[in-house]
Amino acid sequence: xxxxxxxxxxxxxxxxxxxxxxxxxxxxxxxxxxxxxxxxxxxxxxxxxxxxxxxxxxxxxxxxxxxxxxxxxxxxxxxxxxxxxxxxxxxxxxxxxxxxxxxxxxxxxxxxxxxxxxxxxxxxxxxxxxxxxxxxxxxxxxxxxxxxxxxxxxxxxxxxxxxxxxxxxxxxxxxxxxxxxxxxxxxxxxxxxxxxxxxxxxxxxxxxxxxxxxxxxxxxxxxxxxxxxxxxxxxxxxxxxxxxxxxxxxxxxxxxxxxxxxxxxxxxxxxxxxxxxxxxxxxxxxxxxxxxxx
Amino acid sequence: xxxxxxxxxxxxxxxxxxxxxxxxxxxxxxxxxxxxxxxxxxxxxxxxxxxxxxxxxxxxxxxxxxxxxxxxxxxxxxxxxxxxxxxxxxxxxxxxxxxxxxxxxxxxxxxxxxxxxxxxxxxxxxxxxxxxxxxxxxxxxxxxxxxxxxxxxxxxxxxxxxxxxxxxxxxxxxxxxxxxxxxxxxxxxxxxxxxxxxxxxxxxxxxxxxxxxxxxxxxxxxxxxxxxxxxxxxxxxxxxxxxxxxxxxxxxxxxxxxxxxxxxxxxxxxxxxxxxxxxxxxxxxxxxxxxxxxxxxx
Numbered sequence: 001x002x003x004x005x006x007x008x009x010x011x012x013x014x015x016x017x018x019x020x021x022x023x024x025x026x027x028x029x030x031x032x033x034x035x036x037x038x039x040x041x042x043x044x045x046x047x048x049x050x051x052x053x054x055x056x057x058x059x060x061x062x063x064x065x066x067x068x069x070x071x072x073x074x075x076x077x078x079x080x081x082x083x084x085x086x087x088x089x090x091x092x093x094x095x096x097x098x099x100x101x102x103x104x105x106x107x108x109x110x111x112x113x114x115x116x117x118x119x120x121x122x123x124x125x126x127x128x129x130x131x132x133x134x135x136x137x138x139x140x141x142x143x144x145x146x147x148x149x150x151x152x153x154x155x156x157x158x159x160x161x162x163x164x165x166x167x168x169x170x171x172x173x174x175x176x177x178x179x180x181x182x183x184x185x186x187x188x189x190x191x192x193x194x195x196x197x198x199x200x201x202x203x204x205x206x207x208x209x210x211x212x213x214x215x216x217x218x219x220x221x222x223x224x225x226x227x228x229x230x231x232x233x234x235x236x237x238x239x240x241x242x243x244x245x246x247x248x249x250x251x252x253x254x255x256x257x258x259x260x261x262x263x264x265x266x267x268x269x270x271x272x273x274x275x276x277x278x279x280x281x282x283x284x285x286x287x288x289x290x291x292x293x294x
Numbered sequence: 295x296x297x298x299x300x301x302x303x304x305x306x307x308x309x310x311x312x313x314x315x316x317x318x319x320x321x322x323x324x325x326x327x328x329x330x331x332x333x334x335x336x337x338x339x340x341x342x343x344x345x346x347x348x349x350x351x352x353x354x355x356x357x358x359x360x361x362x363x364x365x366x367x368x369x370x371x372x373x374x375x376x377x378x379x380x381x382x383x384x385x386x387x388x389x390x391x392x393x394x395x396x397x398x399x400x401x402x403x404x405x406x407x408x409x410x411x412x413x414x415x416x417x418x419x420x421x422x423x424x425x426x427x428x429x430x431x432x433x434x435x436x437x438x439x440x441x442x443x444x445x446x447x448x449x450x451x452x453x454x455x456x457x458x459x460x461x462x463x464x465x466x467x468x469x470x471x472x473x474x475x476x477x478x479x480x481x482x483x484x485x486x487x488x489x490x491x492x493x494x495x496x497x498x499x500x501x502x503x504x505x506x507x508x509x510x511x512x513x514x515x516x517x518x519x520x521x522x523x524x525x526x527x528x529x530x531x532x533x534x535x536x537x538x539x540x541x542x543x544x545x546x547x548x549x550x551x552x553x554x555x556x557x558x559x560x561x562x563x564x565x566x567x568x569x570x571x572x573x574x575x576x577x578x579x580x581x582x583x584x585x586x587x588x589x590x591x592x
Binding site: 036047048051052053054055056057058059060062065068069072073076155156157172202235 | 344345346347356358359387388392393423424425468470471472473488490492493519520543545546576
């Protein structure tokens with residue numbers, strides 16, 4: 001199978017982990033792949049590639065002019081990658097959007113693996129990554145117009161990434177895209193890595209040979225990723241001290257206030273329920289009297 | 295009709311181009327004519343195309359919705375069809391950008407995506423990916439009294455006696471708000487670039503130079519993975535790769551069939567110019583330290 005497989009997710013949901021797994025799965029080496037050599041990043045958000053394919057500089061264009069051209073730039077990219085022998089993985093945080101005039105942001109010829117993670121844990125990890133308060137992060141996650149890299153007054157190194165809200169992001173890929181999408185829950189990747197990653201490998205059209213899956217799971221384990229970051233740093237670190245922080249399921253229990261839990265649940269109840277995130281402990285925390293507002 | 299000089303060429307233009315230096319009427323024929331006129335929707339014998347452009351062996355066409363189209367022919371002529379709603383500034387940006395880049399390639403020059411300043415009669419150029427800080431750096435040196443030679447586009451060609459010639463473009467900087475503040479300009483006093491938020495056009499107040507300079511040094515500026523600032527002389531092959539990578543609008547070369555000539559130009563230039571690599575911290579931009587590190591070489 002050839003063409004592009006989008007590794008799509010809201011930020012801090014396990015995308016880098018999936019990428020590390022896939023690169024280790026493809027790499028026959030005896031040692032884990034270097035986390036700074038994972039590739040597969042920045043394809044649709046690269047200014048250089050946009051400039052190359054359009055023939056003008058994105059820094060000379062206004063946001064509307066750029067937005068108008070991007071669906072077509074992405075179509076060109078997909079056509080080019082469809083001619084390669086192997087499948088190309090590309091990590092994206094952009095929501096799946098569609099302009100009535102210029103068509104879908106991601107061409108329908110692609111396929112996607114979508115990683116979803118409990119928004120209670122996402123909020124913690126995202127807040128740490130951006131070095132912003134939890135409350136501000138929770139507001140961002142509820143903002144349907146959220147776009148990364150669209151700050152005025154300085155040139156962001158990448159083209160803007162339209163995120164939408166956390167729920168909007170999930171729905172955009174699962175309900176509004178017209179390409180095949182395989183959903184992986186971060187929590188399943190953690191609890192049953194062998195089965196979950198095998199499913200992803202099968203979806204992209206590769207043979208999930210058990211020994212290769214086991215090796216890739218080991219080489220992309222949280223301990224290994226953290227070890228590598230400690231020893232030589234990770235380029236995609238963000239504003240926090242480290243990129244790989246806890247990588248756990250349920251950290252929200254020790255780190256979010258009841259009020260914060262309640263707000264996230266109220267903002268994203270429908271989608272959370274659909275993916276099994278409204279567990280008794282979540283509902284209990286959300287229902288209890290708030291420590292903060294009491 | 296306006297007469298200008300840029301890149302060692304005399305340009306005759308239907309459009310006013312205030313960025314460029316006026317050329318006093320002379321008897322010599324202009325090298326390039328820029329006129330308003332009809333532009334075909336498609337070129338014939340297209341060899342390569344991108345989203346907004348097409349290239350044949352001797353022609354280049356660029357079309358932007360709501361702005362206009364540009365037809366660059368044989369290195370001698372640029373025909374511009376303006377969109378009725380377009381403003382002059384927007385037409386000039388793409389005329390003096392991609393269209394001029396293609397024209398310089400057609401003329402066999404090497405346009406570099408570079409900012410540049412004059413140092414002791416020579417030209418020092420800064421190249422690097424967008425956002426690496428090359429305009430900010432040139433702006434800062436310009437404020438310290440070094441003549442600004444280019445902000446975005448520098449035309450280079452091998453000279454007769456073993457050095458490379460560099461022609462300045464126009465004395466104007468295009469800066470984002472944060473670079474403006476870093477270089478000590480107030481955002482309030484300056485015109486917005488194409489009316490866009492957060493971007494400004496800054497005319498150069500310091501000295502400028504319009505004459506051809508020997509190109510003495512090129513600094514390739516990049517962001518590193520860590521927090522250190524380093525400088526090293528590049529090897530011949532790395533220098534060559536950097537010149538190829540930082541050629542202005544290099545994607546047009548394939549359609550023109552000029553890759554082999556381009557490679558030769560870059561090889562020759564790499565032989566006669568010192569090329570250094572600067573890695574600056576990925577997260578911080580310490581302008582003064584960077585300036586000091588570079589000035590040590592002069």
